[in-house]
Amino acid sequence: MSISSPATREPILPWHRAAWQQLQAALRQRRLPHALLFCGIRGLGKRHLAEQFSQALLCTSPGPEGLACGECRSCHLVLAGSHPDRVVLGPDPAGKSEEIRVDVIRELIEDSSLTAHAGGYRVTLIDPADHMNLSAANSLLKTLEEPVADTLLILITAQPMRLPATLRSRCQHLLLHPPDEGSAVPWLQQQGLGVAEALLVLRLAGGAPLAGLALAQGEHLSQREDAFKGFLGARSRSADLVRIAEAWAKLDAGLLLSWLASWLHDLAVLQVGDGEARLTNPDKGAQLSPLSREIHPTELQRILGLVLRLLRLKDTSANWQMALEALLIDWAVAGQH
Ligand SMILES: [Zn+2]
Structure with missing residues (x-):
């Protein structure tokens, strides 16, 4: 399902409803700020909301909830990605760096000194805003100090603390929560x-x-399933730890370690008797439960410590498979005293 760019006519996502109403009220009362900061964890649809709102701002005949009609000339231009008053900035897809550089922001500023082409709003989306380097952020800050009427800047980020405090303080924050x-x-x-x-x-x-x-x-779930078989299998006497490490080494290291950490964390949750209701891996409760009674909590913490250590080493480890083998050897005998 493609839910982000280009802007669509999809209905408002249920967990965006309050934020949408807040934006619409600000628009009706003509107190829309010059800069909005959309924040919240990844996967909540911050970009989708920004796309919907920017399209609605430019639409010439928005519907009852303030949603863009999808049919006017302006909506057609937005949907085609060619509306002159709507700019979307992000890292250069062809570039080596993920950074949003200062020249991109300067270009935007030069362009925004002109008034909107169509005589209405002019909207700029920057996503992810935390990818602006410091000079880009400073350059943007200057424009917010002298805002032009009927312009709206929407900064989108899952990591607002990575933006300079001076920039953050110039924006009205809109925090999206998981439903x-x-x-x-x-x-x-x-x-x-x-x-x-x-x-x-x-x-x-x-x-x-x-x-x-x-x-x-x-493929996430099937890969996780295979990795979990190795996690359980390593505890049996006949386990081939080298083969498990070999399979694990082929997976994305960050993903693998986050799974391992979450299984170990769930074992700890089961040990304190919180039951299966609070597990991060509700599908694994039945298999983790007996294991949680086998391993001493101190040992569990020790293994979790090893996983977290690997998380810090994953990008620099010279022999990743061997590092995983060492972890598996520890894990295979953990708690068996
Ligand atoms: Zn329209």
Whole structure:
């Protein structure tokens, strides 16, 4: 499902409703700020909301909820990605660096000194805003000190603290929260997921529905399943630890370690008797439960410490497979005294 750029006519996502109403009220009362900072964890659809709102601002006949009509000339231009009063900035897809550089911001500033081409609003989206380097951010700050009427800048970021405090303080913040499971699971079901799978991917994605949906659609779950077999299998006497390490070494290191950390964390949750309701991996409760009784909590913490250490070493390790083998050897005998 492509839910972000280019702007679409999709309905407002249920967990965006309050934010949408807040934006619409500000627009009606003519107190829309010059700069908005959309923040919240990855996978909540911050970009989608920014796209929808910017299209609505430019639309010449918005509908009852303030949504863009999708049919006027302005909407056609937005949908084609060629509206002169709507600019989307991000890292150069062809560039080596993920940085948003100062020349891109300077170009934007020179361009925005002109008034809107169509006589209405002029909107700029910067996503992810935390990818601006310091000189780009400083350059942008200057424009916010002398804002032009009817211009709106939307900065989008999952990591607002990476932006200079001076820039953050010039923006009105709009923080998106993950919806509760009671409303996110039915939404995922509407996208075609079963209830158990919906709950699982939602937990794995830290509560972010779009990130959860992406997990369900990719190879993530099958890779996680294989890695989990190795995690359990390593505890049996006949385990071939070298083969498990070999398979693990082929996986994305950050992903593998985040799974390992979450399984170990769930073992600790089961040890303190919180039950399966609070597990990050609700599908693994039945298999983790007996294991949680086998391993001493101190040992569990020690292994978790080793996983976190590997997380710091993953990009510099000379022999990753051997590092994983060493972890597996520790894990295989953990708690067996
Ligand atoms: Zn329209």
